[in-house]
Amino acid sequence: MSLRTVAVLLADQAAVFEFGVLHEVFGIDRTAQGVPAFDLRVCAEHPERPVNLLNGLSLNVPHGLEGLLGADLVAVPATELREFSPALLTALRDAHDAGAIVLSVCSGAFLLGAAGLLDGRECSAHWMNTVDLAAAYPLARVNGDVLFVDEGDIITSAGTAAGIDACLHLVRRELGATVATTIARRMVVPPQRDGGQRQFVDMPIPECTGDSLRDVLQWMSEHLETEQSVASLARRASMSERTFARRFVAEAGTTPAKWLVLQRVGRARELLEGSNLGIDQVASRSGFGSAALLRHHFTRTVGVPPSDYRRSFSRALSA
Known part of the structure; x- marks a missing residue:
């Protein structure tokens, strides 16, 4: 498929960094370096008012949920929300049913789960969220060890930098290694980390609970x-x-x-x-x-x- 139109779906309490990752990969004009132009649409349920991001920030969004129509990719950044409006879920399902790839970064997977898109699928999220994700959506097969999971039309990634890995993986898959490497070079990040690589969680070394040892x-x-x-x-x-x-x-x-x-x-x-x-x-x-x-x-x-x-x-x- 082509990867030209990218819709970022912002829910309230979205994380700024994860939104920035999506904008960095898909929202900067790098045609001079041979990267195809992306049509980036930033969408929200209520574009007439600013979206409330984390840390007290807000963002004016140019597109409503109609911006998801015809998108090749719908990308969902992390959010603190765990409950979502029916309109938001319907729009995401409709976009997926129309052929869009859906990609989540970190806790954005909760929105995919609420839309039923993770049922019967392997998926990932930040290791701090995977227990809650599995409990909320028991039909999903949550893998808390990996950086990202590619299920073809659904891609879910772990926290922060793993979102970069998932985005570059998708670019490489759809547009080739040269394009992905060019974007990575401009971002000064590794061009490829395998999705099966484990999230680097600090290993808890058991502490002694008594005095004798x-x-x-x-x-x-x-x-x-x-x-x-x-x-x-x-x-x-x-x-x-x-x-x-x-x-x-x-x-x-x-x-x-x-x-x-x-x-x-x-x-x-x-x-x-x-x-x-x-x-x-x-x-x-x-x-x-x-x-x-x-x-x-x-x-x-x-x-x-x-x-x-x-x-x-x-x-x-x-x-």
Whole structure:
């Protein structure tokens, strides 16, 4: 299909950044760089009055819901609303039924869910919203790990920068890699991040809820490069192995091995972000011993290999 007419559907309490993402990709004239011109229509239910955005801002919108008619793409930015007017939902459904692709950024997925467009489909949203999204629309298959989900005529993305990834993915899908790369270069963002890449949620490292193991946990975190068997840790805690293992799960919320892996992955992330150390050195300093073991645990925990993580998040490389 063509991708020429893009309608942005603004509900009240829309997020400014996510609206800005859609405008940055589809609303700037880049024809001089070989990017096809987009006809961007910003639409709202009541164009006669300003739309109330988040943080006390408002925006005058030139188009009403009729602006969705004939659009190749209807894009919905994040919104704090969870209930929507029948007119808004009908207009979105009608546009989709007429052949428009529908794309949501972050919590904009709630509007798609309310319109019934997520029923029976895999979808995504910001990881902080996925539990509520799944509860509100139990027929949707909510995936909180990924950056975006492409279901063909429905594309849903996670929060903030993942909306950029979803938009560029759609441009690449419909208009080719050259156009997508040109837009990305002007935006100074990576031209492609795979949608199946996990959202980079901070890994919650279980904290100790009691006092008996606090000193042992501190020693473990300060000696990640050291071999740490349950037997040696039990001796340090002056307990039998069985008592130590049972007490560890009760107070730390997980097993010693899993707790240690999370600590070591966390250390590896710090080294990948803030140093130029080679992967072998990162593996050694984080306690994994070998690059192969680092890659195994890092990829399983974070969702991407250490080298890919470094390319996306290294402060040392971007300095």
